[in-house]
Amino acid sequence: MNASGVSVVSRAHPAISPGRIVSTGLRWAFLAVGIGGAFLPFWWMLRTAVGPPQNVLGLSSSPLPSDVGFAAFPRAFEAAGLGPALATGIGVSIAITFLQLATAIPAAYALGCLRFRGRAVLFAVILATLLVPPQITAIPNYVTISAVGLADTRAGLVLPFMTNAAGIFLLRQYMITIPPALLEAARMDGLGTWRTLRAIVLPLSTPAIATVATFSFLLSFNEYLWPLLVARSPGIATPPLALANLVSASGGFPDFAQLSAAALIISLPTLFVFILAQRRLAAGITGTGVGAEG
Protein backbone atom coordinates (compact mmCIF):
# COMPACT_ATOMS: atom_id res chain seq x y z
CA MET A 1 0.00 0.00 0.00
CA ASN A 2 1.03 3.55 -0.59
CA ALA A 3 0.59 4.47 3.03
CA SER A 4 3.20 2.08 4.32
CA GLY A 5 5.50 3.06 1.43
CA VAL A 6 5.42 6.64 2.58
CA SER A 7 6.03 5.89 6.23
CA VAL A 8 9.03 3.73 5.36
CA VAL A 9 10.48 6.56 3.31
CA SER A 10 9.95 9.14 6.02
CA ARG A 11 11.56 6.88 8.58
CA ALA A 12 14.61 6.73 6.33
CA HIS A 13 14.87 10.52 6.58
CA PRO A 14 14.51 11.20 10.30
CA ALA A 15 14.32 14.98 10.00
CA ILE A 16 13.18 15.77 13.54
CA SER A 17 13.27 19.52 13.41
CA PRO A 18 11.17 21.90 15.52
CA GLY A 19 9.17 22.69 12.36
CA ARG A 20 8.39 19.04 11.93
CA ILE A 21 7.13 18.73 15.49
CA VAL A 22 4.93 21.82 15.12
CA SER A 23 3.43 20.55 11.87
CA THR A 24 2.77 17.11 13.38
CA GLY A 25 1.08 18.77 16.36
CA LEU A 26 -1.03 20.96 14.09
CA ARG A 27 -2.01 17.96 12.00
CA TRP A 28 -3.23 16.06 15.03
CA ALA A 29 -5.02 19.10 16.41
CA PHE A 30 -6.80 19.53 13.06
CA LEU A 31 -7.74 15.85 12.96
CA ALA A 32 -9.02 16.04 16.54
CA VAL A 33 -11.21 19.05 15.71
CA GLY A 34 -12.49 17.26 12.59
CA ILE A 35 -13.33 14.08 14.47
CA GLY A 36 -14.95 16.10 17.25
CA GLY A 37 -17.05 17.91 14.66
CA ALA A 38 -18.06 14.65 13.00
CA PHE A 39 -19.13 13.20 16.35
CA LEU A 40 -20.79 16.26 17.88
CA PRO A 41 -24.31 15.81 16.44
CA PHE A 42 -24.26 12.10 17.32
CA TRP A 43 -23.01 12.87 20.82
CA TRP A 44 -25.63 15.55 21.31
CA MET A 45 -28.30 13.12 20.10
CA LEU A 46 -27.15 10.48 22.60
CA ARG A 47 -26.69 12.83 25.52
CA THR A 48 -30.13 14.41 25.02
CA ALA A 49 -31.81 11.04 24.49
CA VAL A 50 -30.55 9.59 27.77
CA GLY A 51 -31.06 12.84 29.68
CA PRO A 52 -34.17 14.21 31.39
CA PRO A 53 -37.04 15.54 29.22
CA GLN A 54 -36.25 18.95 27.67
CA ASN A 55 -38.21 21.41 25.60
CA VAL A 56 -37.65 24.85 24.09
CA LEU A 57 -38.36 26.50 27.43
CA GLY A 58 -35.82 24.53 29.40
CA LEU A 59 -32.69 23.48 27.52
CA SER A 60 -29.39 22.41 28.94
CA SER A 61 -26.13 22.79 27.06
CA SER A 62 -23.88 20.87 29.39
CA PRO A 63 -22.00 18.22 27.45
CA LEU A 64 -23.08 15.54 29.92
CA PRO A 65 -26.72 14.84 30.87
CA SER A 66 -27.59 15.76 34.48
CA ASP A 67 -29.29 12.42 34.96
CA VAL A 68 -29.08 9.24 32.87
CA GLY A 69 -32.19 7.24 32.07
CA PHE A 70 -33.66 5.38 29.14
CA ALA A 71 -37.32 6.28 29.56
CA ALA A 72 -37.30 8.37 26.36
CA PHE A 73 -36.62 5.33 24.16
CA PRO A 74 -39.86 3.39 24.73
CA ARG A 75 -41.78 6.69 24.64
CA ALA A 76 -40.22 7.58 21.25
CA PHE A 77 -40.71 4.07 19.94
CA GLU A 78 -44.40 4.24 20.80
CA ALA A 79 -45.11 7.84 19.75
CA ALA A 80 -43.38 7.67 16.37
CA GLY A 81 -44.47 4.11 15.59
CA LEU A 82 -40.83 3.15 15.11
CA GLY A 83 -41.45 -0.60 15.22
CA PRO A 84 -43.42 -0.79 11.97
CA ALA A 85 -41.32 2.06 10.50
CA LEU A 86 -38.06 0.19 11.07
CA ALA A 87 -39.56 -2.99 9.64
CA THR A 88 -40.73 -1.07 6.55
CA GLY A 89 -37.47 0.84 6.21
CA ILE A 90 -35.22 -2.18 6.54
CA GLY A 91 -37.44 -4.34 4.31
CA VAL A 92 -37.72 -1.68 1.61
CA SER A 93 -33.97 -0.94 1.72
CA ILE A 94 -33.03 -4.61 1.45
CA ALA A 95 -35.44 -5.07 -1.47
CA ILE A 96 -33.99 -1.99 -3.22
CA THR A 97 -30.41 -3.12 -2.60
CA PHE A 98 -31.18 -6.57 -3.97
CA LEU A 99 -32.94 -5.20 -7.06
CA GLN A 100 -30.17 -2.70 -7.75
CA LEU A 101 -27.51 -5.40 -7.57
CA ALA A 102 -29.62 -7.76 -9.70
CA THR A 103 -29.97 -5.11 -12.41
CA ALA A 104 -26.51 -3.54 -12.11
CA ILE A 105 -24.25 -6.61 -12.00
CA PRO A 106 -25.30 -8.12 -15.36
CA ALA A 107 -25.38 -4.68 -17.01
CA ALA A 108 -21.94 -3.75 -15.66
CA TYR A 109 -20.58 -7.11 -16.80
CA ALA A 110 -21.92 -6.59 -20.33
CA LEU A 111 -20.63 -3.00 -20.47
CA GLY A 112 -17.26 -3.78 -18.88
CA CYS A 113 -16.29 -7.25 -20.13
CA LEU A 114 -18.20 -7.95 -23.35
CA ARG A 115 -17.91 -6.30 -26.73
CA PHE A 116 -20.96 -5.45 -28.74
CA ARG A 117 -22.08 -2.76 -31.09
CA GLY A 118 -23.54 0.33 -29.41
CA ARG A 119 -21.75 -0.33 -26.14
CA ALA A 120 -20.20 3.13 -25.89
CA VAL A 121 -23.49 4.86 -26.70
CA LEU A 122 -25.43 2.78 -24.17
CA PHE A 123 -22.84 3.47 -21.50
CA ALA A 124 -23.00 7.19 -22.24
CA VAL A 125 -26.81 7.16 -21.97
CA ILE A 126 -26.62 5.36 -18.61
CA LEU A 127 -24.06 7.87 -17.37
CA ALA A 128 -26.23 10.75 -18.57
CA THR A 129 -29.13 9.52 -16.41
CA LEU A 130 -26.89 10.24 -13.41
CA LEU A 131 -27.38 13.93 -14.13
CA VAL A 132 -31.17 13.75 -13.92
CA PRO A 133 -32.05 15.11 -10.46
CA PRO A 134 -34.40 12.79 -8.53
CA GLN A 135 -36.84 15.67 -8.19
CA ILE A 136 -37.49 15.80 -11.94
CA THR A 137 -38.48 12.13 -12.07
CA ALA A 138 -40.43 12.29 -8.80
CA ILE A 139 -43.50 13.95 -10.29
CA PRO A 140 -44.08 11.60 -13.30
CA ASN A 141 -43.09 8.58 -11.18
CA TYR A 142 -45.68 9.60 -8.64
CA VAL A 143 -48.28 9.72 -11.44
CA THR A 144 -47.13 6.30 -12.77
CA ILE A 145 -47.07 4.64 -9.37
CA SER A 146 -50.51 6.03 -8.50
CA ALA A 147 -51.90 4.97 -11.90
CA VAL A 148 -50.90 1.33 -11.34
CA GLY A 149 -52.36 1.47 -7.84
CA LEU A 150 -49.07 1.25 -5.98
CA ALA A 151 -49.26 4.60 -4.18
CA ASP A 152 -49.17 4.07 -0.43
CA THR A 153 -47.69 0.55 -0.76
CA ARG A 154 -44.26 -0.87 0.02
CA ALA A 155 -43.89 -1.94 -3.63
CA GLY A 156 -44.41 1.71 -4.56
CA LEU A 157 -41.57 2.68 -2.24
CA VAL A 158 -39.24 0.11 -3.87
CA LEU A 159 -39.95 0.03 -7.62
CA PRO A 160 -38.70 3.46 -8.80
CA PHE A 161 -35.30 2.67 -7.24
CA MET A 162 -34.86 -0.70 -8.99
CA THR A 163 -31.89 0.55 -11.02
CA ASN A 164 -28.95 2.57 -9.87
CA ALA A 165 -26.90 4.14 -12.66
CA ALA A 166 -24.13 5.08 -10.23
CA GLY A 167 -23.94 1.43 -9.16
CA ILE A 168 -23.68 0.28 -12.78
CA PHE A 169 -20.92 2.84 -13.33
CA LEU A 170 -18.95 1.84 -10.21
CA LEU A 171 -19.19 -1.88 -10.97
CA ARG A 172 -18.29 -1.39 -14.63
CA GLN A 173 -15.23 0.68 -13.66
CA TYR A 174 -14.17 -2.18 -11.42
CA MET A 175 -14.88 -4.90 -13.96
CA ILE A 176 -12.87 -3.30 -16.79
CA THR A 177 -9.77 -3.82 -14.64
CA ILE A 178 -10.22 -7.62 -14.93
CA PRO A 179 -7.51 -8.73 -17.38
CA PRO A 180 -9.02 -9.59 -20.80
CA ALA A 181 -6.67 -12.59 -20.93
CA LEU A 182 -8.51 -14.09 -17.97
CA LEU A 183 -11.86 -13.74 -19.72
CA GLU A 184 -10.35 -15.14 -22.92
CA ALA A 185 -8.99 -18.13 -20.98
CA ALA A 186 -12.42 -18.75 -19.49
CA ARG A 187 -13.89 -18.72 -22.99
CA MET A 188 -11.22 -21.18 -24.20
CA ASP A 189 -12.15 -23.47 -21.32
CA GLY A 190 -15.67 -23.51 -22.65
CA LEU A 191 -17.28 -21.19 -20.09
CA GLY A 192 -20.22 -19.35 -21.57
CA THR A 193 -21.17 -15.73 -21.02
CA TRP A 194 -23.27 -16.52 -17.98
CA ARG A 195 -20.82 -18.91 -16.31
CA THR A 196 -17.91 -16.53 -16.85
CA LEU A 197 -19.89 -13.93 -14.92
CA ARG A 198 -20.66 -16.36 -12.12
CA ALA A 199 -17.30 -18.11 -11.82
CA ILE A 200 -14.81 -15.34 -12.67
CA VAL A 201 -16.24 -11.82 -12.72
CA LEU A 202 -18.52 -12.04 -9.70
CA PRO A 203 -15.91 -13.37 -7.21
CA LEU A 204 -13.34 -10.84 -8.44
CA SER A 205 -15.75 -7.94 -8.04
CA THR A 206 -16.76 -8.57 -4.42
CA PRO A 207 -15.22 -5.33 -3.02
CA ALA A 208 -17.03 -3.19 -5.58
CA ILE A 209 -20.28 -5.12 -5.07
CA ALA A 210 -19.98 -4.62 -1.31
CA THR A 211 -19.46 -0.88 -1.86
CA VAL A 212 -22.47 -0.58 -4.14
CA ALA A 213 -24.63 -2.67 -1.77
CA THR A 214 -23.66 -0.52 1.21
CA PHE A 215 -24.41 2.74 -0.58
CA SER A 216 -27.68 1.33 -1.96
CA PHE A 217 -28.78 0.41 1.54
CA LEU A 218 -27.65 3.69 3.14
CA LEU A 219 -29.24 5.89 0.49
CA SER A 220 -32.54 4.01 0.34
CA PHE A 221 -32.84 3.81 4.12
CA ASN A 222 -32.20 7.55 4.42
CA GLU A 223 -34.38 8.52 1.42
CA TYR A 224 -36.91 11.16 2.40
CA LEU A 225 -38.55 12.86 -0.61
CA TRP A 226 -40.03 9.77 -2.29
CA PRO A 227 -41.58 8.22 0.86
CA LEU A 228 -42.89 11.68 1.71
CA LEU A 229 -44.83 11.65 -1.57
CA VAL A 230 -45.87 7.99 -1.70
CA ALA A 231 -46.32 6.79 1.89
CA ARG A 232 -49.48 8.68 2.72
CA SER A 233 -50.80 6.46 5.51
CA PRO A 234 -48.73 6.42 8.72
CA GLY A 235 -48.73 2.60 8.67
CA ILE A 236 -46.06 2.42 5.96
CA ALA A 237 -44.00 5.47 6.94
CA THR A 238 -40.26 4.85 6.59
CA PRO A 239 -38.05 5.76 9.59
CA PRO A 240 -37.04 9.27 8.40
CA LEU A 241 -40.68 9.99 7.61
CA ALA A 242 -41.82 8.65 11.00
CA LEU A 243 -39.32 10.94 12.70
CA ALA A 244 -40.40 13.96 10.63
CA ASN A 245 -44.03 13.14 11.46
CA LEU A 246 -43.14 13.00 15.14
CA VAL A 247 -41.48 16.42 14.84
CA SER A 248 -44.52 18.01 13.23
CA ALA A 249 -46.94 16.21 15.57
CA SER A 250 -45.18 17.61 18.63
CA GLY A 251 -45.94 21.16 17.49
CA GLY A 252 -44.30 24.06 19.30
CA PHE A 253 -43.22 22.16 22.41
CA PRO A 254 -41.40 19.03 21.30
CA ASP A 255 -39.76 16.88 23.93
CA PHE A 256 -36.19 16.85 22.69
CA ALA A 257 -35.24 13.80 24.74
CA GLN A 258 -37.94 11.84 22.97
CA LEU A 259 -37.05 13.26 19.51
CA SER A 260 -33.35 12.49 20.08
CA ALA A 261 -34.16 8.97 21.16
CA ALA A 262 -36.17 8.50 17.95
CA ALA A 263 -33.36 10.07 15.89
CA LEU A 264 -30.83 7.78 17.53
CA ILE A 265 -32.94 4.67 16.95
CA ILE A 266 -33.39 5.39 13.24
CA SER A 267 -29.66 6.16 12.90
CA LEU A 268 -28.63 2.77 14.26
CA PRO A 269 -29.35 0.52 11.22
CA THR A 270 -27.27 2.64 8.83
CA LEU A 271 -24.54 3.10 11.42
CA PHE A 272 -24.38 -0.65 11.91
CA VAL A 273 -24.20 -1.41 8.17
CA PHE A 274 -21.67 1.33 7.70
CA ILE A 275 -19.32 0.15 10.45
CA LEU A 276 -19.56 -3.41 9.14
CA ALA A 277 -18.72 -2.32 5.60
CA GLN A 278 -16.32 0.57 6.07
CA ARG A 279 -13.11 -1.39 5.53
CA ARG A 280 -14.38 -2.71 2.21
CA LEU A 281 -15.77 0.69 1.25
CA ALA A 282 -12.38 2.32 0.98
CA ALA A 283 -11.07 -0.59 -1.10
CA GLY A 284 -14.11 -0.49 -3.36
CA ILE A 285 -13.92 3.25 -4.01
CA THR A 286 -10.16 3.21 -4.57
CA GLY A 287 -10.24 0.19 -6.88
CA THR A 288 -12.72 1.81 -9.22
CA GLY A 289 -10.44 4.79 -9.78
CA VAL A 290 -13.37 7.14 -9.19
CA GLY A 291 -11.20 9.34 -7.02
CA ALA A 292 -8.96 9.99 -9.97
CA GLU A 293 -11.24 9.79 -12.96
CA GLY A 294 -14.65 10.89 -11.80
Place this chain on the structure above:
Amino acid sequence: MNSVFQRPGWRVAALLLPAVVGLGVFTIAPALVSAFIAGTDKTLTGPSFRWVGTTNFRAALHDPDLAQAVRNTVAYCLITVVPAVVIGLGLALAADRVARGRSLIRLALFLPVSANLVAVAVVFSYIFSANPDALANTVAGWFGIAPVDWLGNTSTALPVVALVGGWRLASFVFVVYLAGLTTIPVSVREAADVDGIHGWARLRRITLPLLAPTTVFVAVFATILTLQTFETVAVLTQGGPLGSSTTIVYYIYKAGFTGSFRIGYASMLALLLLVAVVLLGVIGAAVGRWARARVAREVTL
Protein backbone atom coordinates in the same frame (compact mmCIF):
# COMPACT_ATOMS: atom_id res chain seq x y z
CA MET B 1 -10.55 -10.16 -30.42
CA ASN B 2 -12.76 -10.82 -33.42
CA SER B 3 -14.15 -13.97 -31.86
CA VAL B 4 -15.36 -11.97 -28.88
CA PHE B 5 -17.43 -9.80 -31.19
CA GLN B 6 -19.31 -12.88 -32.35
CA ARG B 7 -21.09 -13.44 -29.04
CA PRO B 8 -24.77 -14.01 -29.69
CA GLY B 9 -26.60 -10.71 -29.33
CA TRP B 10 -29.49 -12.06 -27.27
CA ARG B 11 -27.19 -12.96 -24.36
CA VAL B 12 -25.91 -9.40 -24.16
CA ALA B 13 -29.48 -8.13 -24.50
CA ALA B 14 -30.63 -10.35 -21.64
CA LEU B 15 -27.85 -9.03 -19.40
CA LEU B 16 -28.69 -5.44 -20.18
CA LEU B 17 -32.47 -5.68 -20.28
CA PRO B 18 -33.31 -5.34 -16.54
CA ALA B 19 -31.17 -2.23 -16.14
CA VAL B 20 -32.37 -0.67 -19.39
CA VAL B 21 -36.01 -1.28 -18.48
CA GLY B 22 -35.51 0.13 -14.97
CA LEU B 23 -33.73 3.25 -16.16
CA GLY B 24 -36.09 3.65 -19.09
CA VAL B 25 -39.27 3.41 -17.05
CA PHE B 26 -38.22 5.28 -13.92
CA THR B 27 -35.61 7.79 -15.11
CA ILE B 28 -35.56 8.44 -18.87
CA ALA B 29 -39.29 8.28 -19.58
CA PRO B 30 -40.18 10.39 -16.50
CA ALA B 31 -37.60 12.99 -17.53
CA LEU B 32 -39.23 13.20 -20.98
CA VAL B 33 -42.74 13.20 -19.50
CA SER B 34 -41.63 15.94 -17.11
CA ALA B 35 -40.43 17.98 -20.06
CA PHE B 36 -43.90 17.57 -21.61
CA ILE B 37 -45.84 18.36 -18.41
CA ALA B 38 -43.69 21.48 -18.07
CA GLY B 39 -45.55 22.86 -21.07
CA THR B 40 -49.00 22.26 -19.58
CA ASP B 41 -51.12 23.73 -16.80
CA LYS B 42 -51.55 20.30 -15.13
CA THR B 43 -52.32 20.20 -11.44
CA LEU B 44 -51.98 17.18 -9.20
CA THR B 45 -55.67 17.15 -8.33
CA GLY B 46 -57.34 18.36 -11.53
CA PRO B 47 -58.36 15.68 -14.07
CA SER B 48 -57.83 17.72 -17.23
CA PHE B 49 -55.01 19.91 -18.43
CA ARG B 50 -54.04 21.71 -21.61
CA TRP B 51 -50.88 22.74 -23.43
CA VAL B 52 -49.86 26.26 -22.48
CA GLY B 53 -46.60 26.51 -24.40
CA THR B 54 -44.02 28.75 -22.80
CA THR B 55 -46.40 30.21 -20.19
CA ASN B 56 -44.75 28.33 -17.32
CA PHE B 57 -41.30 29.35 -18.54
CA ARG B 58 -42.25 33.00 -18.71
CA ALA B 59 -43.95 32.74 -15.31
CA ALA B 60 -40.71 31.30 -13.89
CA LEU B 61 -38.71 34.24 -15.24
CA HIS B 62 -40.96 36.69 -13.42
CA ASP B 63 -41.50 34.71 -10.22
CA PRO B 64 -39.99 36.71 -7.33
CA ASP B 65 -40.21 33.68 -4.99
CA LEU B 66 -38.24 31.58 -7.48
CA ALA B 67 -35.66 34.37 -7.80
CA GLN B 68 -35.30 34.32 -4.02
CA ALA B 69 -34.96 30.50 -4.03
CA VAL B 70 -32.26 30.72 -6.72
CA ARG B 71 -30.37 33.39 -4.76
CA ASN B 72 -30.67 31.28 -1.61
CA THR B 73 -29.45 28.16 -3.40
CA VAL B 74 -26.42 29.95 -4.91
CA ALA B 75 -25.54 31.37 -1.48
CA TYR B 76 -26.10 27.94 0.07
CA CYS B 77 -23.77 26.31 -2.49
CA LEU B 78 -21.03 28.88 -1.90
CA ILE B 79 -21.09 28.65 1.91
CA THR B 80 -21.35 24.85 1.81
CA VAL B 81 -19.15 23.63 -1.03
CA VAL B 82 -16.11 25.89 -0.58
CA PRO B 83 -15.55 25.26 3.16
CA ALA B 84 -16.44 21.56 2.76
CA VAL B 85 -13.82 21.11 0.02
CA VAL B 86 -11.14 22.95 2.01
CA ILE B 87 -11.89 21.09 5.27
CA GLY B 88 -12.35 17.71 3.58
CA LEU B 89 -9.06 18.12 1.69
CA GLY B 90 -7.25 19.22 4.85
CA LEU B 91 -8.56 16.25 6.81
CA ALA B 92 -7.66 13.82 4.01
CA LEU B 93 -4.11 15.22 3.80
CA ALA B 94 -3.75 15.02 7.58
CA ALA B 95 -5.20 11.50 7.84
CA ASP B 96 -3.09 10.28 4.91
CA ARG B 97 0.13 11.03 6.84
CA VAL B 98 -0.98 9.15 9.95
CA ALA B 99 0.69 5.76 10.31
CA ARG B 100 -1.15 4.31 13.32
CA GLY B 101 -4.89 4.43 13.91
CA ARG B 102 -5.67 5.33 10.30
CA SER B 103 -8.69 3.06 10.07
CA LEU B 104 -10.22 4.46 13.27
CA ILE B 105 -9.72 8.04 12.09
CA ARG B 106 -11.20 7.11 8.74
CA LEU B 107 -14.22 5.50 10.36
CA ALA B 108 -14.86 8.55 12.55
CA LEU B 109 -14.59 10.96 9.62
CA PHE B 110 -16.76 8.76 7.37
CA LEU B 111 -19.62 8.79 9.89
CA PRO B 112 -21.44 11.91 8.62
CA VAL B 113 -21.77 10.30 5.17
CA SER B 114 -23.89 7.54 6.69
CA ALA B 115 -25.95 9.92 8.81
CA ASN B 116 -29.67 10.24 8.37
CA LEU B 117 -30.20 13.89 7.47
CA VAL B 118 -33.62 14.06 9.12
CA ALA B 119 -32.16 12.74 12.40
CA VAL B 120 -29.24 15.17 12.25
CA ALA B 121 -31.56 18.05 11.37
CA VAL B 122 -33.62 17.25 14.48
CA VAL B 123 -30.51 17.53 16.65
CA PHE B 124 -29.48 20.79 14.98
CA SER B 125 -32.99 22.17 15.56
CA TYR B 126 -32.39 22.30 19.32
CA ILE B 127 -28.66 23.02 19.15
CA PHE B 128 -29.75 26.19 17.31
CA SER B 129 -32.88 26.80 19.36
CA ALA B 130 -33.73 30.38 20.33
CA ASN B 131 -33.40 29.41 23.98
CA PRO B 132 -30.42 31.27 25.53
CA ASP B 133 -29.30 27.99 27.14
CA ALA B 134 -29.16 26.10 23.81
CA LEU B 135 -25.69 24.98 22.70
CA ALA B 136 -25.24 27.51 19.88
CA ASN B 137 -26.34 30.42 22.06
CA THR B 138 -24.13 29.23 24.92
CA VAL B 139 -21.11 29.15 22.60
CA ALA B 140 -22.11 32.54 21.13
CA GLY B 141 -22.27 33.83 24.71
CA TRP B 142 -18.58 32.98 25.24
CA PHE B 143 -17.82 35.53 22.52
CA GLY B 144 -20.16 38.10 24.01
CA ILE B 145 -22.91 37.59 21.40
CA ALA B 146 -26.46 38.01 22.68
CA PRO B 147 -28.81 35.00 22.20
CA VAL B 148 -30.04 34.63 18.60
CA ASP B 149 -33.20 32.99 17.27
CA TRP B 150 -31.06 31.17 14.69
CA LEU B 151 -33.83 29.43 12.75
CA GLY B 152 -36.33 32.25 13.11
CA ASN B 153 -34.08 34.99 11.75
CA THR B 154 -33.95 35.75 8.01
CA SER B 155 -30.18 36.27 8.06
CA THR B 156 -29.21 33.14 10.07
CA ALA B 157 -31.73 30.46 9.00
CA LEU B 158 -30.02 29.63 5.69
CA PRO B 159 -26.47 29.48 7.18
CA VAL B 160 -27.68 27.06 9.89
CA VAL B 161 -29.27 24.79 7.26
CA ALA B 162 -26.03 25.07 5.26
CA LEU B 163 -24.05 24.02 8.32
CA VAL B 164 -25.87 20.66 8.39
CA GLY B 165 -25.28 20.21 4.65
CA GLY B 166 -21.64 21.26 4.94
CA TRP B 167 -21.08 18.93 7.88
CA ARG B 168 -22.04 15.94 5.75
CA LEU B 169 -20.46 17.24 2.54
CA ALA B 170 -17.05 17.70 4.20
CA SER B 171 -17.12 14.04 5.15
CA PHE B 172 -18.00 13.03 1.58
CA VAL B 173 -15.18 15.23 0.24
CA PHE B 174 -12.81 13.60 2.73
CA VAL B 175 -13.75 10.13 1.44
CA VAL B 176 -13.12 11.06 -2.19
CA TYR B 177 -9.83 12.87 -1.51
CA LEU B 178 -8.57 9.96 0.56
CA ALA B 179 -9.21 7.72 -2.45
CA GLY B 180 -7.64 10.36 -4.73
CA LEU B 181 -4.48 10.53 -2.60
CA THR B 182 -3.84 6.81 -3.10
CA THR B 183 -3.59 7.43 -6.84
CA ILE B 184 -0.48 9.61 -6.41
CA PRO B 185 2.34 7.30 -7.48
CA VAL B 186 4.69 6.20 -4.69
CA SER B 187 7.59 7.14 -6.97
CA VAL B 188 6.45 10.76 -6.97
CA ARG B 189 6.23 10.79 -3.17
CA GLU B 190 9.67 9.19 -2.86
CA ALA B 191 11.19 11.68 -5.28
CA ALA B 192 9.76 14.54 -3.24
CA ASP B 193 11.19 13.00 -0.06
CA VAL B 194 14.62 12.59 -1.64
CA ASP B 195 14.57 16.18 -2.88
CA GLY B 196 13.60 17.29 0.63
CA ILE B 197 10.40 18.99 -0.52
CA HIS B 198 8.10 19.20 2.50
CA GLY B 199 5.24 21.16 3.94
CA TRP B 200 3.67 24.02 2.06
CA ALA B 201 5.93 23.77 -0.98
CA ARG B 202 5.18 20.09 -1.41
CA LEU B 203 1.46 20.70 -1.07
CA ARG B 204 1.45 23.56 -3.57
CA ARG B 205 3.88 22.18 -6.14
CA ILE B 206 3.24 18.43 -6.01
CA THR B 207 0.19 17.21 -4.11
CA LEU B 208 -2.41 19.79 -5.17
CA PRO B 209 -1.53 19.74 -8.90
CA LEU B 210 -1.69 15.92 -8.88
CA LEU B 211 -5.02 16.04 -7.06
CA ALA B 212 -6.48 18.52 -9.57
CA PRO B 213 -8.69 15.91 -11.34
CA THR B 214 -10.07 14.81 -7.96
CA THR B 215 -10.71 18.44 -7.04
CA VAL B 216 -12.66 19.04 -10.24
CA PHE B 217 -14.74 15.91 -9.64
CA VAL B 218 -15.38 16.82 -6.00
CA ALA B 219 -16.32 20.42 -6.77
CA VAL B 220 -18.77 19.52 -9.54
CA PHE B 221 -20.32 16.58 -7.71
CA ALA B 222 -20.61 18.49 -4.44
CA THR B 223 -22.29 21.40 -6.22
CA ILE B 224 -24.78 19.08 -7.93
CA LEU B 225 -25.52 17.43 -4.57
CA THR B 226 -26.06 20.74 -2.78
CA LEU B 227 -28.29 22.00 -5.61
CA GLN B 228 -30.66 19.21 -4.54
CA THR B 229 -30.87 20.15 -0.84
CA PHE B 230 -34.30 19.26 0.46
CA GLU B 231 -34.79 17.35 3.70
CA THR B 232 -32.75 19.63 5.96
CA VAL B 233 -34.85 22.59 4.82
CA ALA B 234 -38.06 20.58 5.25
CA VAL B 235 -37.21 19.63 8.83
CA LEU B 236 -35.39 22.72 10.09
CA THR B 237 -37.18 25.72 8.62
CA GLN B 238 -39.82 24.71 6.02
CA GLY B 239 -38.15 27.36 3.88
CA GLY B 240 -38.83 30.19 6.30
CA PRO B 241 -38.77 32.67 7.79
CA LEU B 242 -40.22 34.71 4.90
CA GLY B 243 -38.74 32.31 2.34
CA SER B 244 -35.21 33.15 3.48
CA SER B 245 -34.13 29.50 3.52
CA THR B 246 -36.18 28.19 0.59
CA THR B 247 -33.92 26.29 -1.80
CA ILE B 248 -34.84 25.55 -5.43
CA VAL B 249 -35.82 21.95 -4.75
CA TYR B 250 -37.86 22.89 -1.69
CA TYR B 251 -39.62 25.51 -3.81
CA ILE B 252 -40.34 22.89 -6.52
CA TYR B 253 -41.81 20.64 -3.83
CA LYS B 254 -43.92 23.48 -2.47
CA ALA B 255 -45.19 24.46 -5.93
CA GLY B 256 -46.05 20.90 -7.01
CA PHE B 257 -47.14 19.10 -3.90
CA THR B 258 -48.64 21.77 -1.64
CA GLY B 259 -50.93 24.78 -2.10
CA SER B 260 -52.60 24.57 -5.51
CA PHE B 261 -50.51 21.51 -6.60
CA ARG B 262 -49.17 23.13 -9.80
CA ILE B 263 -47.41 20.08 -11.24
CA GLY B 264 -46.98 21.76 -14.63
CA TYR B 265 -45.16 24.73 -13.18
CA ALA B 266 -43.13 22.53 -10.81
CA SER B 267 -42.06 20.38 -13.78
CA MET B 268 -40.88 23.47 -15.63
CA LEU B 269 -38.77 24.45 -12.60
CA ALA B 270 -37.38 20.90 -12.36
CA LEU B 271 -36.55 21.04 -16.08
CA LEU B 272 -34.65 24.31 -15.60
CA LEU B 273 -32.78 22.68 -12.70
CA LEU B 274 -31.90 19.76 -14.98
CA VAL B 275 -30.52 22.17 -17.58
CA ALA B 276 -28.38 23.82 -14.91
CA VAL B 277 -27.11 20.45 -13.65
CA VAL B 278 -26.31 19.21 -17.17
CA LEU B 279 -24.43 22.45 -17.93
CA LEU B 280 -22.43 22.00 -14.71
CA GLY B 281 -21.75 18.37 -15.59
CA VAL B 282 -20.58 19.19 -19.11
CA ILE B 283 -18.32 22.00 -17.90
CA GLY B 284 -17.02 19.73 -15.13
CA ALA B 285 -16.26 16.90 -17.56
CA ALA B 286 -14.35 19.28 -19.86
CA VAL B 287 -12.33 20.82 -17.03
CA GLY B 288 -11.73 17.34 -15.62
CA ARG B 289 -10.36 16.08 -18.94
CA TRP B 290 -8.04 19.07 -19.12
CA ALA B 291 -6.84 18.52 -15.53
CA ARG B 292 -6.20 14.81 -16.13
CA ALA B 293 -4.26 15.52 -19.31
CA ARG B 294 -2.10 18.01 -17.42
CA VAL B 295 -1.41 15.54 -14.61
CA ALA B 296 -0.55 12.80 -17.11
CA ARG B 297 1.96 15.18 -18.76
CA GLU B 298 3.60 16.14 -15.47
CA VAL B 299 3.90 12.62 -14.11
CA THR B 300 5.65 11.40 -17.26
CA LEU B 301 8.05 14.37 -17.29
